[in-house]
Amino acid sequence: MDFRTGGDWRFVVRTSGGQEFLFTGVYREIVAPERLVYTQVFHGVPGALIEALVTVTFEDLGGRTRMKATFLHATKEARDTHLESGVETGVSSSFDRLEQIVQGLFS
Numbered sequence: 634m635d636f637r638t639g640g641d642w643r644f645v646v647r648t649s650g651g652q653e654f655l656f657t658g659v660y661r662e663i664v665a666p667e668r669l670v671y672t673q674v675f676h677g678v679p680g681a682l683i684e685a686l687v688t689v690t691f692e693d694l695g696g697r698t699r700m701k702a703t704f705l706h707a708t709k710e711a712r713d714t715h716l717e718s719g720v721e722t723g724v725s726s727s728f729d730r731l732e733q734i735v736q737g738l739f740s
Contacts, residue, residue, distance in 0.1 A: 638663055643655070655677065670686065670689075671686075672684060687702060
């Protein structure tokens with residue numbers, strides 16, 4: 634992870650069953666502590682790379698933070714392929730894990 638505007642990133646998500654999924658992208662905008670904009674390419678669908686522009690915003694709620702992520706796809710077909718890939722399950726479990734980590738830091 635090269636965390637700077639123009640820097641690239643790469644990570645692999647591993648399921649509990651050992652299946653691995655590759656994601657890559659480039660940071661387009663970093664405005665600490667308010668906003669991240671980056672590309673995300675999902676390499677997990679055979680014969681298709683699913684690319685999206687992701688915008689993540691962070692809102693201070695006075696001791697809590699609201700995080701909102703928006704994925705923008707170039708076409709409806711790309712969006713639909715991404716949704717059909719199981720992304721909701723992966724994102725949900727990632728946020729659950731993030732919550733566990735944050736709670737562990739502050740408890």
